[in-house]
Amino acid sequence: MSGVTKVFNGRKGKVEALRSVDLDIRRGEFVSVLGPSGCGKSTLLMLLSGLLSRTEGNISVGGKDITKPNSDLGIVFQQDVLLDWRSALDNILIQAELRKSPMEEAKAKARNLLRMVSLQDFEDAYPHELSGGMRQRVSICRALLHEPDLMLMDEPFGALDAMTRDQLQIDLLRLCSERDMTVFFITHSISEAIFLSDRVVVMTPRPGRIERIIDIDLPRPRR
Ligand code: ADP
Ligand code: ADP
Helix, strand or coil: CEEEEEEEEECCEEEEEEEEECCCCCCCCEEEEECCCCCCHHHHHHHHHCCCCCCEEECEECCEECCCCCCCCEEECCCCCCCCCCCHHHHHCHHHHHHCCCHHHHHHHHHHHHHHCCCHHHCCCCHHHCCHHHHHHHHHHHHHCCCCCEEEEECCCCCCCHHHHHHHHHHHHHHHHHHCCEEEEECCCHHHHHHHCCEEEEEECCCCEEEEEEECCCCCCCC
């Protein structure tokens, strides 16, 4: 991203959510974004996804300018967005249906992913039968089914208890190293950012800007 500015036309007038943001993320890198509420973290993520359009500046992913929603990436939000009337497995398979991928192959992949997050015995369970942490794991599996090169995560573990969060962090790091995935990860937790990331982007609000970028050089399970 270079010189990226985003201005919303809100009901109370214009809001400059981001001003002149420059950010260069390398392939395979895990980048966390920290900062107080309203500093533009979610806006940054939505711009990267192509679901939101910038006011000024350039954004490219994999060398290609973003002009429309990019279906090659995975997104996970703070609250899982599973369909109540579909089982865990069928929620993951939505990805395959949307892409018209071969269903048998997708099923095998989905079962592998469920095994990876220790939910192999819950493929037939419906969302209301699963805990918050389990539902979030299903959401992560769904975002991973098509093996995205880029994963965008907006406080994916924010609503979870500490034990579930610790387990999911480790699951995520393992998946990242196995797939050489690039991850853009929003969090409110400094320790989570330090544990997971190669670099931490610290933002400040009004207008949203990058205050600093910190390199983290710690041995990690994925190395
Ligand atoms: P958080 O602080 O947890 O990151 P927010 O409450 O800032 O989340 O934003 C949640 C969602 O509401 C975002 O998708 C954002 O685009 C939208 N949003 C935030 N502020 C406004 C606003 N003033 N007007 C309309 N939508 C907004
Ligand atoms: P964060 O994720 O860091 O909490 P956001 O990206 O949600 O921050 O919001 C950044 C700023 O932009 C906030 O002031 C928010 O109110 C504003 N904003 C976000 N989305 C909208 C929107 N759709 N309309 C108007 N203002 C918005």
